[in-house]
Each structure stands twice: as C-alpha cells, then as structure tokens.
Amino acid sequence: MTKMASLLRGLSYRFNTPTPSTDFKKAKNEDALFPKTDPAVDGEDCLHDCESCSIKYPRKFEIDQDDKLYGNIGGWNTHLIVATGKTDWVRDVADEKGSVMEAVSKAEEPTNGKMMLSASNMPIPLSSHSDPDGQVRTTVLLLPAFKFIDNVTPAAVPDLIQHCVNNAPTNTSPLVDPASDNSLTSTPLPAGLDMRDCPHNYLILLCSHATRDARCGQSAPLLKKELERQLRPLGLARDFDDERPGGVGIYFINHVGGHKYSANVLVYRRRLSPDGKPLSEAAQCIWLARIKPSDCENLVRYTVLQGKVVKPGEQLRGGFDRSTQLTNSAPEKGAHPETLISLKMYTTNAP
Template sequence: MASLLRNLSYRFTPTPSSDFQKAKNVDALFTKTDPAVDGDDCLHDCESCSIKYPRKFEIDEDDKLYGNINGWNTHLIVATGKTDWVRDVADEKGSVMEAVAKTEEPTNGMMLSASNIPIPHTSHSDPDGQVRTTVLLLPAFKFIDHVTPAAVPDLIQHCVNTAPTNTTPLADPASDNSLATTPLPAGLDVRDCPHNYLILLCSHATRDARCGQSAPLLKKEFERHLRPLGLARDFDDERPGGVGIYFINHVGGHKYSANVLIYRRRLSPDGKPLNEAAQCIWLARIKPQDCENLVRFTILQGKVVKPGQQLRGGFDRSTQLTSW
C-alpha cells in the first residue's frame, strides 16, 4: 500500500507549462470526424467483423468520460514480458517498477506502466541477480536498454528528468530531442522506437477481468485492419514505421473498458513522421467494431469519431492543448 501511495503521488503530477492551455471542451482538443470531409465512418464489411466481446461484458455507458483523468507529462513503460501483474506493479519484487516507486520522484510528472514488451533475448543477470530490461520513454519515443533496478535513480535523473514532456513545445524538426545529446550513465543505451504510432491496451486482469478479455481481442482486430496497410508490427519486427501494440497495466477507469491510449508521432510538412509524440489520444468504451475507425481516422489522422462517448482526454503538442 505504501508503494501504491508513493507511486500515485507523482504519477499524475505534471510540471505545468505556461504555453499550454486546457481545451475548452470535448470537441476542442482533437478534430472530430466530419462525414462530409472524411466519408462514411464504416466500410460496412460486416461479414469480416467476427470478433466480439463475451455476452456478459458489461461496462458503464452513462458517465461523462471527458476530463476525468489527471495530467501526466512523461510515460515510462517497462518491458516485463508479461500480460498480467500483481495488483500494484510497484509491488513486483525485484522489478524496475518497484525501484521507481522507491527512488526520488521524477521532476516532471511521470506515469509508470508495466508492459508485455519482451525482456531482450540478450538480457542477463548481473552478479547480484538483477535482470536487465528495456524501458520505453514517451513522448520521446525512445527505448533505453540494459536497465536494472539499481540503475533506476540514474535513469530518472539523466533520462526522464531531461526528456521532452507532453507539455513542452515541439522541438525544431531539424533537431533531435534532448535524450540524444544528454550523456547517459554507464551501461544504459538509448535508441529510437521504430514505430510511428503506438497503441496501449490495458490487459491487467488481476485488477479487472474485462481488461484481460478485451486486450487480446482488440489487438487481433487492430492487426486485421493494419495488416493490409502494411502497418502491423510484432515484437521482432523493427522495420521503420508501422504501429506497435503493447499491453500495459491498470490505467484507471476499468468500468469504461476498454481503455486505449494512442500515441502519434508528429509529422513533417511533407507528411513524414519525426521524433517525439505530438499527441496522445486516450479513449475508453472501445469495442472491436471501433477498431476500423480508430485505424482510419485516429491512428492515421489524429481525429476522433465519438468524442462525446469515448474520449477521456490527452494532449496535442502541436496546438498546445491538454485535457487537464
């Protein structure tokens, strides 16, 4: 319990930026699709829509969603190779998550997530038994390799605290973000995340069985729509571009399952993705039949089809707007 309280104390404590503003309402943060511009929001390929939730998969459909999340400024996603965890991931003994909860808190409001990203095949234990793993830092879109629990204080000080945040202006497209130029502690290596887009799905069945049911079904349906576009990527596929799909632990609001977080890299004037995420679009009440639209409009265009029913919040660094 102590680790949970400590974790929550800084998990949602963003460092404010005077340049950013809170979006006035649910329709102001992200562009809503317009049938006159975007066309029909369904391709009506009903025979292929065979993936459905179990019959007793019930969620809250009545509460107002938008604005009920607190702000965060960086997101640290830890590779564990698992799809479910103990109730509070900071209680995973000997884990990076436990070490994060015990170390000096980040200065910029970090969200911590465990994920099913595999522990690298080249990973090995140090003499003291600590296993090295990989973390993904957002919005920097950087992987940091060879992280051990003992290295977490250096990770926080030299990587997280110096990284771009959700509420800092986008850097000049010709420049790289600060992680590329910040000297790293011995043993840690940084590399680009190869994907242009990331989909994060809560799979934390220990917290709520619905998340354990929804995540694999949504992943399968997302991949069905991404594959014909050449955008599907598995763990071993590091071709540039595409969409990475990762399972993460509890993000709150399980009664609104399924929660889906979509990180999108910014685009250059000619439409090519550049360093850093420009947006994170946090949605809920997502069903398999929504995946087609999420690929066509949200992932590829940064638009939201049903903001009033499904948008919980997020940020857009290009417009300097947040939901908090």
C-alpha cells in the same frame, strides 16, 4: 476512392505548425481537444462501425455507459513503459519484488512533472542477462520521447530518471525542430544504459490487467486481433521483433484506471514532417475508453492515422496535443517535486 486508398490517404494528415508559445491550455470540452470526424470531409464511413468485424466481447461483458468520460483523468508529463514479458501482473505493479517498477516507485520523482508508470508485455530482450547482483536487465520505453532505453536494472533507476527522464520532452513541451532538439540524445548516459529510437510511427496501448479487472484481460487480446486485421493490409502491423521503420506497435499495459469503462486505449502519435516522414517525438496522445472490436476499423482509419476522434462524447477521456498546445487538464506551472503526486498513487489508486 477505394477503402484502401481512403485509409492510406490518412497517412497524409499533417499536424498544425506548432507555435513557439509554452502556454498550454485546457481544452474546454471533448470536442475542443482533438478534431472530430466529419462525414462531409471524411466520408459516410466515419458514421458506421465496422460491418466485417466478427470478433465480439463475451455476452456478460458489461461496462458503464452513463458516466461522462471527458476530463475524468489527470494530466501526466512523461510515460515510462517497462518490458516484463507478461500480460498480467500483481494488483499493484510497484509491489513486484525486485522489479524496475518497484524501484521507480521508491525513487525520487522526476523534476519535469508527473510520470505515468506502466508494466507492459514487451519481451525482456533475449540477450538480457543478470548483473553480478542478480538483477535482470530489461528495456523501457520513454514517451513522448519515443526512445527505448536498454539494460535497465532496478539499481539503475535513479540514473534512468536523472539522466533520461528529467532531460526528456514532456506532454506539455512545445514541439521544436528535431534538428535543434538534442537535449535528450546529447545527454551522456551512465555506463550500461543505451538509448535508441522507437521505430514505430504510432503506438496503441491496451490495458490487459486481468488481476485488476477480468474485462481488461478479455478485451485486450480481442482488440489486438482486430486491430492487426485492420493494420495488416496497410503494411502497418508490427510484431515485437519487427524493427522496420514506421507502422504501429501494439502493447499491453497494466491498470490505467477506469476499468468500468473498458476497454481503455491510448494512442500515441508521432508528428509527421511535410514529406511524410515521422519526426522524433509524440505530438499527441489520445486516450479513449468503451472501445469495442467493431470500433477498430475507424480507430485505425481516423484516430491512429489522422489524429481524429470518431465518438468524442462517448469515448474520449482526454490526452494532449502538443501541436495545438491543448490538454484535458490544466498544465502545472513549474514541476517542483513537492507538487507531484506519488507514482504509486497515480498508477494504482484510480478506480
């Protein structure tokens, strides 16, 4: 079997049929959360880094190689990614005056659990315009729902949280038949807000926040270049303006904690139906660290396309799998606002 055929074979990977239970559990260790590659099943290539990769980090790019990674992140329930058109931001994105990030940090917290907030390099739509108060409209991506919401202004953030985030599936919502899941799409939206599907099957989020740590500003563009080199022959590379269904979207985001383990990479994966078509929501998020350009070939082949982890002991920080109902942290019982950490703490105070 050729390497191309081997990669495409990964597209046939299917998640387990989800059980109706809502009892998510904490995976006991890094080998229990996601499947690990096995050379007997995946071939000898899973044991080796990319030999054709010529991209390398700068000579003085040093990271912590000793700490145990697994479980050193907290759980989260939803993830809001804000289009800013930038690849770097002020130290705390909530301090960016007049931004959606600032408005989110000051708004009431979601009723369905902790929300991770990220600024991203997704461009502000060219058709965007300022409203009468001078507030620029932008787009946000809501995960694990895989939904874009357009025309979001700082003033619209309370409505965004109330009508979109609070009604959205979470990382610990059981997977359901998409035909019967209309909780979000059937929710009437306030005037001005528009919702649409994210066209991609997979998302790769790379921390590029150089203001917080220069290593992230160095690693993100290098990883993106190598990831695109691996994705292009498979027909899976997607630019910002590429609305073809499927493929892999690669976005830069701000600080996620753990810069000393650069590069941090989050992979969101939609569940596939038996006929290979993507279902509406993310079933997995696989959060990795210590990723190098030479890891990208196997990252695409096994993690993005198959939901497997190549080096869990060295690189897995955590994540969730809604198909097996496992997370890296104990799920909260009842997402009452008083039990939630603040958005500002969650998005900026990690080392």
